[in-house]
Amino acid sequence: MGSTRPQRLLRAVQKNSTRGDPQSVISAIDHFCRHKEWAMNVGDEKGSILDGVVSEVNPSTALELGTYCGYSTVRIARLLPPGSQLITLEFNPAYAAVAKQVIAWAGLQDKVQLVEGPSGDLIPQMKELFGVKSFDLVFIDHWKDRYLADAQLLEECGLLRKGSVLLADNVICPGTPEYLEYVRNSPRYESRYFKSHLEYTQAEDGLEKSVFLG
Numbered sequence: 001m002g003s004t005r006p007q008r009l010l011r012a013v014q015k016n017s018t019r020g021d022p023q024s025v026i027s028a029i030d031h032f033c034r035h036k037e038w039a040m041n042v043g044d045e046k047g048s049i050l051d052g053v054v055s056e057v058n059p060s061t062a063l064e065l066g067t068y069c070g071y072s073t074v075r076i077a078r079l080l081p082p083g084s085q086l087i088t089l090e091f092n093p094a095y096a097a098v099a100k101q102v103i104a105w106a107g108l109q110d111k112v113q114l115v116e117g118p119s120g121d122l123i124p125q126m127k128e129l130f131g132v133k134s135f136d137l138v139f140i141d142h143w144k145d146r147y148l149a150d151a152q153l154l155e156e157c158g159l160l161r162k163g164s165v166l167l168a169d170n171v172i173c174p175g176t177p178e179y180l181e182y183v184r185n186s187p188r189y190e191s192r193y194f195k196s197h198l199e200y201t202q203a204e205d206g207l208e209k210s211v212f213l214g
């Protein structure tokens with residue numbers, strides 16, 4: 001049985017970064033994806049925009065939809081204040097298994113709850129599973145066809161409060177037209193586009209930051 005790309009990414013992390021040093025884990029993944037094998041991490045350019053939003057929001061409770069190998073999980077968790085929590089949902093068990101090890105290697109396992117399963121089923125359980133009142137920040141980076149449904153589900157479950165921030169990856173490539181149309185035209189959101197590039201390429205992509213107005 002040959003290795004998978006996530007497994008090769010994990011091996012590159014263990015070989016080329018320092019255990020307990022999140023920045024070295026981020027650099028090792030970016031190097032692997034730029035010079036060895038492209039992978040669908042948010043990447044360094046959009047990652048810097050993500051860092052800025054995380055620092056600005058300074059969330060006590062954050063949610064990530066789509067963990068993949070844990071790259072953005074590490075980017076977010078490394079910036080969280082003590083006592084705060086990041087919950088990350090991943091549908092694919094093979095991705096979740098690798099992400100768990102990447103997050104542990106970075107030394108951030110105490111700040112992160114990784115939950116395997118479909119976001120549509122898990123979001124309604126957030127209050128009972130983790131005692132979440134509402135999310136200060138949600139990073140949406142899973143499957144483009146779930147962005148709109150999951151944003152509306154978060155609203156319906158009372159998991160957003162006045163000022164909650166949604167930050168969505170890939171709004172241009174692969175693209176999430178329905179989601180964009182919703183957050184840009186709904187009176188319940190103040191939305192702004194951060195133009196950037198598809199990770200590790202020169203293609204256009206960007207992040208959409210949408211503040212829930214309550």
Ligand SMILES: O=c1[nH]cnc2c(O)c(F)c(-c3ccc(F)cc3)cc12
Pocket residue numbers: 040041042066141142143144169170173174198199
């Ligand atoms: O499915 C995805 N989930 C989350 N993030 C993604 C991403 O950042 C991508 F670039 C891409 C992507 C994949 C292939 C391409 F040719 C372009 C973008 C996909 C995802």
Ligand SMILES: [Mg+2]
Pocket residue numbers: 040041042141169170
């Ligand atoms: Mg993405």
